[in-house]
Amino acid sequence: MSQLNPETVEDFIEYGMKACEEAEVFLGHGTDSMWDEVLVLVLHVLNLPITSDRNILQNTLTHEQKEAVLALIKRRINERIPACYLINESWFCGLSFYVDERVIIPRSPIAECIEHGFAPWIDPAKVANILDVCTGSGCMAIASAYAFEEAHVDAIDISEEALAVAEINVDKHSLNERVTLIQSDLLSKVPNKKYDVIMSNPPYVSDAEMSELPGEFLHEPDLALRAEDDGLALAFSLMKQAQARLSEHGILIIEVGNSAQALHDRHPDWPLTWLDFERGGDGVFLLTKPQLDVVLASMG
DSSP, X not given: OOTTSOOBHHHHHHHHHHHHHHTTOOOOSSOXXXXXXXXXXXXXXXXXXXTOOGGGGGOBOOHHHHHHHHHXXXXXXXXXXXXXXXXXXXXXTTEEEOOOTTSOOOOOTHHHHHHTTTTTTSOGGGOOEEEEESOTTSHHHHHHHHHOTTOEEEEEESOHHHHHHHHHHHHHTTOTTXXXXXXXXXXXXXXXXXEEEEEEOOOOBOHHHHTTOOGGGGGSOGGGTBOHHHHTHHHHXXXXXXXXXXXXXXXXXXXXXXXXXXXHHHOTTSOOEEOOOTTOOOOEEEEEHHHHHHHHHHHO
């Protein structure tokens, strides 16, 4: 079948892949292959789940479906809108989440930590309270509620718009009794209690890096990406505020992305554990409560 006259699901995926590759669209917002990026667009139009059997690749599209797929591919290329925004859905820890341009698209490697129950860093039986800072869509908080069925999760964000999206997802997963959403500038309005896990994917993109980002990132909220002080301002503030809220056996996990090098250069002696991930990703460090105490003592 000619790429110029696609008929089946597979034809449209191959057509879309070629068009996107020629246009040099950027991946990195929920998919890591051009096949997957176009696949989710086609399946969305067909109202089929991403878990569909490969036999659907030979399904023939109707005229209306063809037009809808081509329109999405055109927008993906011309407007540089990531596929997850085009279909208002993303996946994290194997779970489906609603997303739009009020929140960044879930993609943190912290997903692997959640899936593994934060092992070997903490005993899952000791995890009663979890705090997700800068929750955005609520994906990490909700995934943690699935992973720790006896724990309560507080999820905070400074953005009222982001929390509106998180509320959609908490409702979607029927977790209103176990996930509490709080509008707060970092920990300023967090309940006065101890947390066994405090985790965060805060804004960490420096001004210099922001100026070089591909167009796809410009659809994400600047508030959720940009941070001062080499991208480390919020990470430093969070470490200071977390000390009083972390349980004695608790752990603090913070993602700083490409700002990891700046952090290492400035504080090479800090006892940070940089985490490795089977599925890729880096720039995430972990501190136990004693290690956090050491870091803060050095900060003065």
